[in-house]
Amino acid sequence: MSNAAATAAVPSYLQEPKGIKSWLLTVDHKRIGIMYLAAIMFFFFVGGALAVILRTELFRPEQILMDADTYNQFFTLHGAIMIFLFIIPSIPAALGNFILPLMLGAKDVAFPRLNLASWYVYVFGAIFCVASIVLGAVDTGWTFYTPYSTTTSTSVISMTLGVFILGFSSIFTGLNFIVTIHKLRMPGMTWFKMPLMVWGLYATAIIQVLATPVLAITLVLLIMERVLGVGIFDPAMGGDPVLYQHFFWFYSHPAVYIMILPGMGIISEVIACFSHRKIFGYKPIAYSSLGIAFVSFMVWGHHMFTSGQSEIAAMIFSFLTFFVGIPSGIKVFNWVTTMYKGSISLETPMVYAVMFLFLFMIGGFTGIMLGALALDVHLHDTYFVVAHFHYVMMGGTVMAFLAGIHYWWPKMFGRLYSERWAKVTALVIFVGFNMTFFSQFILGAQGMPRRYYSYLDQYQPLHGFSSVGAWVLGIGFVIMAVYLTASFFNGRKAGPNPWGALTYEWETLTPPPQHNFLKDVVLTHGPYDYDKVTVVGDFYDKSPTDKQHMAGKV
Amino acid sequence: MATSHTETHHPNWLQHHFSSPFQQGESSKLGMWLFLLTEVLFFGGLFCAYAVFNAWYPETFINAHKSLSWPLGATNTIVLIASSVTMALAIRSMQLGSKKGTLILLWSTMALAAVFLVIKYFEYSHKFHLGQLPGEYYTYEGIAGTNPHIFFSVYFMMTGLHGIHVIAGMIVIGWMIYRTSQDHFSSDYYTPIEMTGLYWHLVDLVWIFLFPMFYLIG
Amino acid sequence: MDTTGTLFLPPQNSTIASEVDFLWDFIYWASAAFFVILGVAIIYFLIRYRRRRQGELTSGKSHNVPLEIAWTVIPTILIFFVFVWGFQGYLKMQIAPGDAMEVKVTGQKWFWSFQYEEGASTVNELVVPVDQPVKLLMSSTDVIHSFFVPNFRVKMDVLPNRYTHLWFEATSTGEYDLLCTEYCGTGHSEMIGTVRVLGEREFTEWLEQAGGMGEGMTPAEFGEQLYTSKACNTCHSLDGSKVVGPSFLNLYNKEQMLTTGQAVVADENYLRESILNPQAKLVAGYDPVMPSYQGVLKDQQVDALIAFIKSLQEQ
């Protein structure tokens, strides 16, 4: 390629400008994305370590490592860290930040300084959350239900204040993304020429902007309740503790789609790319993202079927809950059909995408079980719910996140990881995950309640099995940490387009230069025109001279 | 998206990642509207709380609202509407390129906001004095009905949050005054003032809902 | 009625259980069908269409309207059934039959207490007759708890300052676990009781006996019985070991340090106050977690407990 020489000459965003200050004050979306990535990976490992310790305690019913209070603090921290510090910012703020402007052919997001601010706000909020550990860790569960949360002696204020602040970081990101998608698309990129990842981020951003403020005000009310005793959630003062639950789930239900929608975006990219085939049902997939976002605002009451809400409310919430299943199903069916008559290569991102399909289906179907009123009465607040949400969050979002990490790793750092180790790890994680959480479906249906520090003897065999699964899972992630780190030192250098993909982030250098593209880009082919354009990915090109990446366009 | 201006018109306030002033202006506007939307939802939570408790304790709410002074509330409503007008005129004035006019109008907006806060201060201190305080601290005994403290909890939280928004607005207006005096704006570029105006109208609008909800029930 | 349980579900011991399980089965098998069809398709495609060489031509087919309609409409029909069954079952759970026997349930940190209309009261053990609908009228004195009996498939939150209801009709005698499923703090996982289902005649006998005041027993013996039946044993030991609360061994006439720094002698009056109004004087080194037994225990029962505590003197 003619600018092969230029490639060597232009410094990447990682190299230029130099110095720690240039990172801390950067307004470059790629660097902010990387900074987010570092932060959330850190918290994922913290949250994961807490989970492994939790599981170890649950290995047998009697006390092994800690007492009941400590256990309660551990699961609260595990839940709060995983939700607020890891999974909500994971795909949008870390991967999305890096990839969105590149996919749109833009130089940056619409408000780069706001973007940096959102990272600092995140760190600031995280400090409050972490401070709560030192100040006497919170023991309320991540849901902070009143009146327990207003009466417990632990540092609920520090934690909720932290979450409140984190909310703003999430709002900033969402706002930034909506404007970026509306206003900064490259010439020629109409709405239906956008990659599906962008649709996913768009739907996510809408929820972030619309739902997060309600969480913010809810937490303000909770803090007021604790500090000033305003009494609106306190039954003794004429308030209503169930009102809190309504407020909380009005945010937190849509929030679960903040977690999954961008993941679904990644899956669309990865499946199309590795099937080397035009995505099947582009418009249904795109619209279903919006559909999920829309319906998600009207189903929050399905977390409260046993809280004493009226039968009519329960009926409406249950009915609408099922309607989230339809657009989710449309996506799954279209993904599977995309593989039909494709040319499928099973690199690591695709392995994770396939794992996603299987695990998300299980998670989703069990969601339908929970949405069925009479059945939810039995399953509510048991390990069945725990298993459900780990299947969708860990089996869904985290698998999609891992697919995305492995997919864009070469673009982000210019290096390839060891494909062999990556595949072995994926297998270990798959096995460990199912051991840990499938057993919990059985436990829950048998009646094992969640948030239990000890349990009746009849549940021991399955709990023990689940704990062993968690250790396997832990080993998997340790291997992953090792081979990803190793890739920085001895990973093979990647060319601009290792997988032969057609979205525009692959059209620029690897890693990209400071302002993304060397010259202004114009849309010349759709994101999934694999039937019209053939790209020979440089990953398949084993020759080190690496001359013809992207040369294969017909 | 990109317009033909790209190369020809590149003023110093155009940020590097936008290809035209038009694109930058449109982005700011969309961003601001989204921000206002989050504000609406932020208050929305409190409006829901109000609706719930009003439905639970209608009598208390009717009895309690009598202890608010509607003339003061009405005055404040007029003050805020007036400030919205001066704010809108300030933008107009900058569109016409008049720095002096803009400064005068921004200062007037600021002054009206201050009047609002002063009146609010007198209202608040009167209530503090009577013990009409939120929740636990409520000691007043002259209101019939169950749980009158709930009314004041909601009242103080909503008007308090609104008050914080007024103060934030004053800070931003102050900043706009500074930037105007430093000649950052012209008839070509006045987006920040325009955005401040949008925000200020929202603050005004919220009050227009709060006033009948608390002062004019029943 | 399936009384052995399956891999997933515990035995069915109430009238509603089979209905809930039917819904479970339906969703389970429908999901399994989707899972297998899609799973097989995925694996088949992975093998059949694996990449054989670079630059292979792939299909450009981008949509198929009949297919899209099919996979929108079929799931919609299925979920409609699920919704209707779920809702019908739920309604049944909400509306208790008119002839139901009523028991008042109080949840508090961290035990359940039950009051019968006939005067009997129990702690952590709900005794009911078989084949008769029982309606529970529930409330909490502190935070939210939730009443759950897996074998009956019933669950309902128990809220402070408000009554919630739940009803069931047990179909076989025996003992079933009763669990608290709303997180309520330190003792949440110990807030476990039993539902004892008796034959009709046994139940009537039990009710008469439980309503009694320890006839034919010495006060200390009656107190010993109350010590377990009123759940004192969850927090107080008899062997001198410190659990959640201080041990009863040698408690009588002992000098106790309070959180205020004062010392008190544990005489009858102090013991009585400690049981009925435990927050009034707190023993140093313990959390203020003991619930008040005001209204739960009758005078005679308090006397019996005190007599029992007095009997626990080591020489």
Ligand code: HEA
């Ligand atoms: C990523 C996060 C995520 C996602 C995507 C989902 C997805 C869904 N969830 Fe889940 N959920 C959580 C995270 C998530 N959930 C969490 C964290 C909790 C617990 C919170 C707490 O209490 O701590 C929870 C709890 C929860 C409850 C409350 C349980 C209880 O406490 O009693 C319910 C009840 O309705 C529910 C339902 C659903 C449904 C119907 C979906 C649907 O979106 C699933 C749709 C997908 C499919 C259905 C599969 C694909 C479809 C097909 C292949 C087509 C065929 C389909 C049909 C025939 C229907 N969830």
Ligand code: HEA
């Ligand atoms: C994104 C969300 C997310 C993720 C990814 C996970 C991941 C995991 N979770 Fe989590 N979980 C929640 C969100 C999540 N969880 C939430 C919201 C709750 C509810 C909390 C509440 O009730 O309030 C919950 C509750 C919860 C419970 C129930 C506790 C209870 O109710 O009593 C359990 C128990 O098994 C559990 C286990 C696990 C395990 C084993 C993992 C594993 O998948 C983790 C795998 C990751 C690693 C293993 C990291 C690797 C790091 C290391 C290996 C470090 C090595 C160090 C050591 C081994 C010490 N979780």
Ligand code: CUA
């Ligand atoms: Cu009571 Cu949990």
Ligand SMILES: [Cu+2]
């Ligand atoms: Cu939900």
